[in-house]
Amino acid sequence: MDCFRSPTRLLISTIVIVLFVSSLQFHYTEAYDALDPNGNITIKWDIISWTPDGYVAVVTMFNFQQYRHISAPGWTLGWTWAKKEVIWSMMGGQATDQGDCSRYKTSPPHCCKKTPSIVDLLPGTPYNQQIANCCKGGVINSWAQEPNNYASSFQLSVGAAGTSNKTVKPPKNFTLLAPGPGYTCGPAVVGKPSKFLSSDGRRVTQAMMTWNVTCTYSQFLAQKTPTCCVSLSSFYNDTIVPCPTCTCGCQNNDTHPGSCVNPNSPYLASVVNAPGKNSLTPLVQCTRHMCPIRVHWHVKLNYKDYWRVKVTITNFNYRMNYSQWNLVVQHPNFDNLTQIFSFNYKPLTPYSTINDTAMLWGVKFYNDFLNQAGPMGNVQSELLFRKDKSTFTFEKGWAFPRRVYFNGDNCVMPPPDAYPHLPNASSRGKWSLFVFFMTCLTFIFLFE
Secondary structure, eight states: OHHHHHHHHHHHHHHHHHHHHHHHHHHHGGGOOTTSTTOOEEEEEEEEEEETTEEEEEEEEEEOOSSOOBOTTOOEEEEEOSSSOEEEEEESEEESOOOOOTTOSSSOOSBOOSSOEEEEOOTTOOGGGOOTTOOSTTOBOOTTTOTTSOEEEEEEEEESSOSSTTTOOOOEEEEEESSSSOEEEOOOEEEOOOEEEOTTSSOEEEOSEEEEEEEEEOHHHHOSSOSEEEEEEETTEEEEEOOOTTSSOOOOTTTSTTSEEOTTOTTHHHHHTOTTOOTTSOOEEOOSSOOSEEEEEEEEEEOSSEEEEEEEEEEOBTTOOEESOEEEEEOGGGGGEEEEESEEEEEEOTBTTBOOEEEEEEOTTTTSEEOOSSTTOEEEEEEEEEOOTTTOOSGGGTTSOSEEEETTEEOBOOOGGGSOOOTTSOOOOOOOHHHHHHHHHHHHHHTO
16 A cells, blocks of 8 residues: 555645646746737936036936837836935936935935936926927837837936946936836846937937846736736627636625725716825726726628627726727737728737737727726727638637737636537537646545
């Protein structure tokens, strides 16, 4: 009996180790985006001139992410000074807290904090306080969605710092809130000095020194629960596959009042507009899935040479209007997309020549604004695909997307065995890997 127990214990230990390592790998790779492997926000700190006690620098944030943008209320950039630097003045941005400047008897600096936090200025700022790429309220669009508006800049005059390349020190511990957590920034690295072209295009100037900082996004750091889910339906099956129950949380009004809002409540307006509420914390409509955003993919029609899909995005968040929203969908038939109605489309090719990923976003001044929860809180469009007879089929869930992102966050898909199947398809087993392992363990213990 002991000879038999030893392999059994070894098997159990192996399964536990495999599951544990898998969970570690899941969290470790959470910051890696397979559909945008090189996406990041790069911060360039360009020293453009020296002053008697420091320097003047232009700081620019470039959003090199294809579909993840920085939405309102915008970015907040922070760091820790290497020495006892102060900010004498700023243009195109401002520090949120001046700090203790009591040691300066005459004109106090703009900011004396060891760890300043900088925000963008708002649209409509007087021209004498602006520089190029500033004053957009901290909103930066994604690189693929709006390639002419993917940067944000501010200028600062730094005192009590070095006055040469050998004595100046870069700031440390950069942080980026965009607008909440999610980004992790690396150290400042000396780079090739930036070059600037004059407005008339006839003169090029060069920075005295340039530091580069790279910040990468992790959805796991941004929020502990998902922010969107996907539901499915088709013309050939009456079943509507909903988002999984409790995808983004569970209704818990008994122990946590206000976790969701009933749309038929007479007190709806007072709850939504209550003062002191953080707009970054979703206030969602009471649903089974409790997600702020739901994406519904409906296989609508089947023609001889084409097939048609309807995509609907619904906003269940009473505290958020999504402007400049975007949707990224991975599906093997996007290389045969023929026509799209009322959405913009851009193919993404994260795997070089394989065209199976599409970025969709609204038409400006028409449906690029996704209103908060309510009757107007949805946008929709239809996609027409050409059939490839060598690969096309409606069987085995082929007509449904493999992966869906909303505003750069991965949406939760229904389990594959729940997908609507063809009426003549045989019944599918509902076995999972966990059930398989538990069955094997039960079998072993029964015969010990």
